Amino acid sequence: MxxxxxxxxxxxxxxxxxxxxxxxxxxxxxxxxxxxxxxxxxxxxxxxxxxxRDKDALFLALAREDARRMADVAANEGLVQVMRDMLSEPEQFDWLTTRLEIARRLRTDYEFRKDWSEHSAELTDATLARLEKQRAAGRLREDVPTDVVLGFLDVVLDGLIARIASGQSDDNLPAVLDLVEESVRRSG
Missing domain, CATH: 1.10.10.60 (Homeodomain-like)
Incomplete structure (x- = not known):
């Protein structure tokens, strides 16, 4: 052979x-x-x-591949840029429309939750490192703890994914992301 x-x-x-x-x-x-x-x-x-191995392994391989790609962008340009990329290149992220199914499985399937968290940690770690770097450079607002800013950005990301998944088009989303970005920056 x-x-x-x-x-x-x-x-x-x-x-x-x-x-x-x-x-x-x-x-x-x-x-x-x-x-x-x-x-x-x-x-x-x-x-x-x-x-x-199975459909879960295939799905998680997609998650791993995309988490690495998004983590690279988040580490260098921030999580808001990941969201901007979702808007400008939706075909690269369209499989994320399964997010509602993922949420259900995260709630009910311990093994899936464990595997998913291992893959999503890379994006979280990259985003947190970027936020800490921005804080050290004086560009991140200081009145809110970094982990709260991270939670805020995660919620916005989930909301954006849900909006994209629902098929709703919204020409205002780039401006919404501008507002999100401005809300975490240090003023003055």
Missing amino acids: PKVSEDHLAARRSQILDGARRCFAEFGFEGATVRRLEEATGLSRGAIFHHY
Whole structure:
């Protein structure tokens, strides 16, 4: 049996993740059946689940990939920029419309909650580090603890995701994000 190169394996995993992202976005977590995942990726269930143990593992791999990408942006440009990217490139984040399903599973499924928290911690850590750096540079308001600012930004992020997921278009969202950004900056 010939050896498969790491590049080929990485390309196959990327193909699976791209198809799964589209499938989860269109059908939600529960509706992304194995048959639909096969259609979306163009691969057999054997090929898909050779790389990912099950649908949860596939979903969490998407979460990990996106958390890394968002953490990089948050670390360098802030969490509000992540939100701006969601508005300007919604196709890169459309699978996050499954957020309501994620919230339900976080509440009821301990194993999923544990796995999800490991992946979401990267974005939280990057955002917190960025906020601390901004505070040290005198750019973050000082009358509110950093963890409260982080909580505020998390709530705004969740609200933005819910708004995008509902399909509501709102031309005012960039201005709303300007307001969010201004509300955490040090005045004067």
